[in-house]
Amino acid sequence: MKDGYTLVQILLHWLIAVLVPMQYLTGGSIERTHHAVHMGLAPDRWDILQHSVHIYTGLAIGALMAIRLLVRLISGANHLRGNVGLRTAARVLHHGFYAAIIGQATLGFVASYLWYGVAPYHVIGSWIILAMLFLHVSAAA
Ligand code: HEM
Numbered sequence: 001m002k003d004g005y006t007l008v009q010i011l012l013h014w015l016i017a018v019l020v021p022m023q024y025l026t027g028g029s030i031e032r033t034h035h036a037v038h039m040g041l042a043p044d045r046w047d048i049l050q051h052s053v054h055i056y057t058g059l060a061i062g063a064l065m066a067i068r069l070l071v072r073l074i075s076g077a078n079h080l081r082g083n084v085g086l087r088t089a090a091r092v093l094h095h096g097f098y099a100a101i102i103g104q105a106t107l108g109f110v111a112s113y114l115w116y117g118v119a120p121y122h123v124i125g126s127w128i129i130l131a132m133l134f135l136h137v138s139a140a141a
Pocket residue numbers: 001002013016017018020021072077078080081093094095097098101133136137140141
């Protein structure tokens with residue numbers, strides 16, 4: 001990610017790209033922590049730490065992505081290359097990322113603090129983002 005983007009956009013892109021994998025490494029700890037509590041057992045300390053990392057890193061990702069969206073609206077978008085079909089596909093995927101990442105952080109927040117019933121949608125969201133990342137990294141390569 002270089003041509004046509006401001007330095008702030010590039011820094012935010014790579015900061016988020018480093019933080020998102022943390023969510024996949026730490027996400028499973030939440031289910032394990034809750035399961036232990038429901039069974040009347042003490043949750044693993046390492047799981048409790050990962051649980052906290054997931055919540056705070058996830059909130060940071062959501063906030064950083066919202067800032068990116070504002071910066072993009074102010075600075076404008078990159079001039080995508082390739083034929084019309086490819087440019088449209090890239091544009092759809094890029095817009096989709098803003099919606100998916102901000103939506104995912106919002107769902108996580110709702111599941112944690114307001115209504116746990118949305119948790120399955122957060123899990124589905126994590127698969128969708130994984131599929132989008134696969135397409136995105138393949139396109140970048
Ligand atoms: C969680 C991880 C990632 C997210 C959420 C993400 C999201 C995005 C978004 C939304 C854009 C478009 C920026 C805009 O027009 O406003 C973009 C551009 C780009 N990303 Fe990522 N990205 C991620 C990881 C990666 C990785 C791992 C790579 C490289 C292997 C990569 C390579 C690129 C490149 C080359 C562009 C510029 C594409 C162009 O405009 O022609 N990204 N990314």
